[in-house]
Amino acid sequence: MIAAYQEALKAFKEDEVPVGCVIVKDDKIIARAHNRKEKKNCAIYHAEIECMIKAARKLNNWNMTGCDLYVTLEPCMMCTGAIVNSRIDNIVFGCRDPKGGALVSNVEFKRIEGLNHYPGIEGGVMEEECSQILKTFFRNKR
Amino acid sequence: MIAAYQEALKAFKEDEVPVGCVIVKDDKIIARAHNRKEKKNCAIYHAEIECMIKAARKLNNWNMTGCDLYVTLEPCMMCTGAIVNSRIDNIVFGCRDPKGGALVSNVEFKRIEGLNHYPGIEGGVMEEECSQILKTFFRNKR
Numbered sequence: 001m002i003a004a005y006q007e008a009l010k011a012f013k014e015d016e017v018p019v020g021c022v023i024v025k026d027d028k029i030i031a032r033a034h035n036r037k038e039k040k041n042c043a044i045y046h047a048e049i050e051c052m053i054k055a056a057r058k059l060n061n062w063n064m065t066g067c068d069l070y071v072t073l074e075p076c077m078m079c080t081g082a083i084v085n086s087r088i089d090n091i092v093f094g095c096r097d098p099k100g101g102a103l104v105s106n107v108e109f110k111r112i113e114g115l116n117h118y119p120g121i122e123g124g125v126m127e128e129e130c131s132q133i134l135k136t137f138f139r140n141k142r
Numbered sequence: 143m144i145a146a147y148q149e150a151l152k153a154f155k156e157d158e159v160p161v162g163c164v165i166v167k168d169d170k171i172i173a174r175a176h177n178r179k180e181k182k183n184c185a186i187y188h189a190e191i192e193c194m195i196k197a198a199r200k201l202n203n204w205n206m207t208g209c210d211l212y213v214t215l216e217p218c219m220m221c222t223g224a225i226v227n228s229r230i231d232n233i234v235f236g237c238r239d240p241k242g243g244a245l246v247s248n249v250e251f252k253r254i255e256g257l258n259h260y261p262g263i264e265g266g267v268m269e270e271e272c273s274q275i276l277k278t279f280f281r282n283k284r
Binding site: 079116 | 185
């Protein structure tokens with residue numbers, strides 16, 4: 001999560017909502033990304049999506065069984081769906097997103113039935129830091 | 143939907159699950175795409191995602207207010223989330239996806255509360271054609 005947080009710091013410096021993500025396989029980080037929605041001017045480029053695109057390229061495989069995804073903010077519906085589609089083993093997130101979070105906050109992912117794949121979910125890792133950087137970002141925006 | 147179906151035909155010819163998508167603004171098609179998951183070896187590249195990436199580039203805007211998205215198959219959770227994030231006005235789909243559909247089938251999108259945006263939803267347009275091309279594809283795979 002430290003590496004994901006470092007990615008969030010990059011987003012902060014680029015004036016993007018500070019969310020960072022890494023994907024780990026066999027104890028090694030295989031992809032790193034941060035939110036680039038504003039730079040790309042496209043709502044698809046959340047940290048998780050770009051990280052999965054990079055990881056798939058590296059693995060040369062859409063199927064990320066054996067990989068874990070670390071992200072500083074609870075994923076939204078788009079990113080949660082992409083994680084399911086990519087068959088990622090586990091999601092570890094920093095702080096919750098009460099409004100858009102699709103794992104435990106706004107949508108309770110585990111209550112959706114009939115999906116192809118259910119990753120493990122762990123939240124609250126480096127919660128204070130991951131939350132604080134977002135608060136600072138939005139305070140500066142006001 | 144005819145144009146979206148033509149995109150699905152392209153996917154079929156490329157041995158991809160035949161799903162096609164177009165985005166329309168002011169009665170003009172501004173982006174076309176088809177599923178390229180296998181070619182890109184990445185589960186992110188559903189027809190809808192690539193179509194939204196293309197449309198955002200064309201509009202130079204992540205916010206697709208005023209745009210409608212036509213897709214031959216009911217979108218999955220990832221694509222539905224991306225449509226919400228991109229603020230697309232309306233989704234028109236061909237046939238339902240009983241297993242992965244996140245609008246009306248497996249997930250009932252309208253019952254999720256608290257999202258930033260709720261696009262209009264219309265299903266069943268060219269349903270028979272959109273369904274048949276998928277059936278033929280999967281029959282050939284057996």
